[in-house]
Amino acid sequence: MREVLRAEGVDVVRDGTSILQEVSLTVRAGEHWALLGANGAGKSTLLSLLGARVHPTRGSVEVLGRRLGRVDLRELRTYVGHVDPRHPLAEPLRVRDVVLTGLTNSVAPLPRWRPTPEQEERAERLIATLGLTELHDARWPTLSQGQRGRTLIARALMPEPRLLLLDEPATGLDLPGREQLIAALDELRREHPTLATVLVTHHLEELPSGTTHALLLREGRVLARGPAAHVLTSDQVGKCFDLPLALERHQGRWTVRRA
Template identity: 40%
Template sequence: MTMILELEGVSRRRDDKMLLDGVDWQIQKGEHWVLYGLNGAGKTSLLSLINAYFFPTTGKVTVLGMEFGKTYLAEKLRSQIGFVSSSIQQKLPPQDNAYEVVLSGAYASLGLHQETTEEVDRKGVEILRELGCLEYANRNYHTLSQGEKQRVLIGRALMADPALLILDEPTAGLDFIAREELLESIAMIAKKPEGPTIIYVTHHIEEILPEFNKTLLLKEGKVFDSGDTDKLINSEQLSRFFNIPVTIVWTNGRPLLSKRVMS
């Protein structure tokens, strides 16, 4: 199988603080991973590393066949990674509509600053249709609901046919209905045989979809455990992870987490 990501003994230190400590992680094409950790676990540092915003202090990083330190790779690498984060929303031009935001993904730009081709236009319409965004394609992006904005950002990320799609807490700030609708769209993308490998970042266990077949548990900058989701996400393992007794119940292929009441 094709290796999408390989981290070997990766650490990252900033001043006297260890942000990442001895991280080993391999992702094969066709796998879809959950990156799970509480606030401050190091998830943001790990994503910044994968996107080549900084290099590791120690260790080896290879993403999409490109080894860090061998060549200047940031621009080339990021063109093959679709990255979705709510932080992008504030960086988009105030006048752009949803369709223009999606089209800008074809050029890896924040805003549409050039004439598009018919092929790009058609692809943008098709992606909007698949994600259920076509009805508000001409509305100003910044007037959309949070769920609609995130759906459009996913469309933008898909325009470049990325090999790797990173979804950084995409359901943050969504109500239950909007969250479930967005998760349905993500599941649709994950099911595509020729679709991108997905890294889904969250600190909400109930967002783990059946399509996410692998999970990495990150705690205090270290890999607590990683492997098959159905073997990793259980009451015993997560009680150790949280250091409190918890219960996991699987319903419709998704886990539900609760704190265990001790009698």
């Protein structure tokens, strides 16, 4: 499968403080990566690099075959779906209108911009895939956190990106909301077999069963990376979080407890 992302020997230094050190990662089409680590490990910084939002201090990052530093980041970001649960929407937009803003990469609809019938049809398909059909005309302030999260995933997929980045998408969700989100991500995997995803979390219970690979970050360095079954072990995850842990996997989902 073709490469979607490649980071080699990446360092990020901010105000004299090292955030990431010698991080390397390759993501290919159809792979679904989990990026795990304790708070402050550098997960969100790495995701920002992969999403072409910031430049590395040292090393190289290629996103969709384009090297950061040699390409317009604003243009490149239009090919990457980035889901942030802290989406700064203040207007009472309907679900369908929020989803359509993914085409203009704006928080609110742009003046005088109108979607084509084909774009409206795509929005409806994505709304259905994310289990939001009955909320098609619901207003943003009335949505639960989980419903907002699924709306933002549909929004991110509107430009048909090859890469979807999810920054702790289950933040603030109750149990039903989390499970609906995870089911929606697994449905996406089935409907878009070449889509690559990178999901940041520090809770293994939030990982979809379709997770294929994992990277463990500890204090800005890669502790382990590769196929999920080889990386997500009691020993390695315990080292990552500096706690003796026992992991189990049942029907593709992980559970964890203190050993």
